[in-house]
Amino acid sequence: MIRILSILVGLFFSAALTWSVGLGAYSYVTEPPKETVEEAFHLHPHEPAGGFSFNGLFGKFDNQQLQRGFKVYSEVCANCHALKLVAFRDLKAIGYNDDEVKAIAAKYQIPEYDPTTGEVKSHAGLAKDRFPPVVYAGSGHPPDLSLVTKARHGGAEYVYSLLTGYAEQPAELLKRFPEAKTPDGLYYNPYFANLNIAMPEPLASDDQVTYSDGTKATKAQMAADVAAFLTWTAEPKLDKRKQTGWAVLGFLLFATTLAYMAYRNIWAGKKGH
Numbered sequence: 001m002i003r004i005l006s007i008l009v010g011l012f013f014s015a016a017l018t019w020s021v022g023l024g025a026y027s028y029v030t031e032p033p034k035e036t037v038e039e040a041f042h043l044h045p046h047e048p049a050g051g052f053s054f055n056g057l058f059g060k061f062d063n064q065q066l067q068r069g070f071k072v073y074s075e076v077c078a079n080c081h082a083l084k085l086v087a088f089r090d091l092k093a094i095g096y097n098d099d100e101v102k103a104i105a106a107k108y109q110i111p112e113y114d115p116t117t118g119e120v121k122s123h124a125g126l127a128k129d130r131f132p133p134v135v136y137a138g139s140g141h142p143p144d145l146s147l148v149t150k151a152r153h154g155g156a157e158y159v160y161s162l163l164t165g166y167a168e169q170p171a172e173l174l175k176r177f178p179e180a181k182t183p184d185g186l187y188y189n190p191y192f193a194n195l196n197i198a199m200p201e202p203l204a205s206d207d208q209v210t211y212s213d214g215t216k217a218t219k220a221q222m223a224a225d226v227a228a229f230l231t232w233t234a235e236p237k238l239d240k241r242k243q244t245g246w247a248v249l250g251f252l253l254f255a256t257t258l259a260y261m262a263y264r265n266i267w268a269g270k271k272g273h
């Protein structure tokens, strides 16, 4: 009796499963799933023309570029985005001297919470302080940029492509997906995951900053420079990591040669083994 019951229960489940698979296959054929607007129009990030100096096995940061990128960050992006993991004295690693670091820090007011009175006072920045939080009144939430090149797929390429990727919504998109019109207050950008971003185009025209090394500040140049700078903030030890990698490889090669020579030495003259 129990045996028959269990066979019946098994049959019931098999039938239910077959039915639902069949139904799924039928509706897939009669109504194939529609391509979404993101699938159709999202673009993958790409490098600037000429690439980034720090990519590849021998890649290294270019301090001139990092300083230009810092200028773009501090004059444009810092209006909305914080950089809370970076201390002013860290900037020495990209070629600023002590006096320059002090002068940069002194331009910022650092809020300081006094636990005894509960008051928040502020003092002029010192080399040891970190970049202060940014008060942002607009719509959307500008993320802290310290680690953004690690937090997004594509890293520096993504930041570069996002900054240079603002465009009119393609007519074809509106024709195929009339309901996907960019809402008021958002901006079309095919590199952003859902195609509509709350950040207004920050680098909208050439010469928004003036570079002291004579480099022409085109939109693409400023975007590449700030993307490079944000790669440094997220991984300041990148150069060191690559150098160490080569040293380790060299050592392994040496150790392998040594082991091979020892092997030859031990088995020398013992033919037939």
Ligand code: HEC
Pocket: 072, 073, 076, 077, 078, 079, 080, 081, 138, 139, 140, 141, 142, 143, 148, 152, 159, 162, 163, 192, 193, 196, 197, 198, 199, 200, 202, 203, 226
């Ligand atoms: C007027 C304010 C404003 C300025 C200036 C600004 N941003 Fe933004 N940014 C935003 C806002 C708001 C968001 C959040 C967008 C969203 O989630 O839709 C954002 C998001 C971002 C993101 C994250 C995108 C993602 O994938 O989530 C990056 C990267 C970024 N900004 C980089 C920059 C850089 C680099 C600059 C300077 C060249 C800059 N921003 C200047 C407001 C600003």
